[in-house]
Amino acid sequence: MECRDGCAACCIAPSITSPIPGMPDGKPAGVACVQLDDRLRCRLFGRPERPAFCGSLRPALEMCGSSRVAAFAMLKELERVTAP
Numbered sequence: 182m183e184c185r186d187g188c189a190a191c192c193i194a195p196s197i198t199s200p201i202p203g204m205p206d207g208k209p210a211g212v213a214c215v216q217l218d219d220r221l222r223c224r225l226f227g228r229p230e231r232p233a234f235c236g237s238l239r240p241a242l243e244m245c246g247s248s249r250v251a252a253f254a255m256l257k258e259l260e261r262v263t264a265p
C-alpha cells in the first residue's frame with residue numbers, strides 16, 4: 182500500500198530510542214517528531230540523518246489500517262506489546 186498523505190501516525194505514536202536531529206534522546210510515544218513539516222511530511226526523508234527505525238517502517242495494512250485513526254490505534258497497541 183501507499184503511505185497516506187497527511188497521516189504521520191508512525192511519526193507520532195511510536196517511541197524512537199535513537200537520536201533524531203532536534204531530539205537527541207529520541208522521542209517518547211505519542212509525541213510528534215520535530216522533523217515533521219507543516220504538511221506532516223518528514224524533512225529528513227532520503228537523508229542519512231533519518232533514523233534507521235523510520236526507514237524500517239513500511240506502509241502496510243497491519244500498521245496503517247484503513248484510516249489515520251486506525252493507524253494510531255494499531256501503533257499504540259504495537260508500542261504496548263513491545264514495551265520493555
Ligand code: SF4
Nearest residue numbers: 184185188189191245
Ligand atoms: S502509519 Fe502508514 S499511512 Fe500513516 S504515515 Fe505511517 S506509513 Fe504512512
Ligand code: SF4
Nearest residue numbers: 192214216217223235
Ligand atoms: S525522522 Fe522523519 S520519518 Fe522519522 S519519525 Fe521523524 S518525521 Fe517521521
